[in-house]
Amino acid sequence: MQRIIDYYYTHASPWAYIGHEAFLALADRREYAVRFRPVSLTTVFAETGGLPLAKRHPVRQAYRLVELQRWRAYRNIPLTLKPAHFPVNPELADRIALAVAVEGGPVAAYSLAVFKALWVDELDIARDSVQRAILERLGLNADATLGQASEKPIVERYMSNQAEAIETGVFGSPSYVLNGEVFWGQDRLDLLDAALAEGRVPFSAP
Known part of the structure; x- marks a missing residue:
């Protein structure tokens, strides 16, 4: 089996x-490569029956805020529960991540910087100026990367990610796929770790 984990996220x-x-620390500890696969949840939800946050029942919305606080404390990371620019269209960031990955650049660091821009610093990650600042801080050519993110090969790759995610059984973010087995949600990382340690045959739906 390939020592690769597909990382579907937005x-x-x-x-x-x-x-x-x-997740990245886990993959590194188990000596697995990570294949970054940004996806559009709009597309995935439409195909798999998911609902955007605003359309969920108020009880589910309220519980989400409780869980965010629990996990924020558990992971000991900063996180703004209701950032100024959320909901936000993440497609520019997703496509930039693909462009960075294609060039062999620091995609893990880029995605972390974008996450923090949105969920900590409350910036609008859909704005070119915000993306430009992130890319420059990482030592990347902002003009070239932004341009590449809008070019046909990256757009097509982004669309392919949606189709492959749905075909694989992915229906939310994040999803980690190991040898075809989907682990949905960062709260499944212990189960993913066990699967990596055991090297077992993947479970599948009966």
């Missing part, structure tokens, strides 16, 4: 942010 997801560093 930069608008607080759960992806909460689990980001823990």
Whole structure:
């Protein structure tokens, strides 16, 4: 079996942010490579029956805020529960992450910076100026990366991620896929770790 974990996520997801560093540390400890696969939840939800936050029942919305506080404390990370620029369209950030990954750049660091921009600093990650500042801080060519993120190959790759996510069984962010087995949510990292340690045959739906 390939020692690769496919990481499906979007930069608008607080759960992806909460689990980001823990997941990457886990993969590194188990000596697995990570394949970064940003996806549009709008597309995934439409195909798999998910609902955007604003359309969920108030009880579910309220519980989400409780869980965010629990996990913020558990992971010991800063997180603003209701940032100024949320909901936000994450597609620019998602496509930039793909462009950075294609060039072999620091995609993990880029995504973490975007997560913090949105969920800590309350910045609008859909703005070119915010993205430019993040890219420059990482020592990347902002003009070239922003341009590449809008070009056909990256746009097509982004669309392919949506189709492959749905085909694989991904329906939310983050999802970690190991040898075809989906682990949905950063609260499944212990189960993913056990699967990596055991090297077992993947579970599948009966």
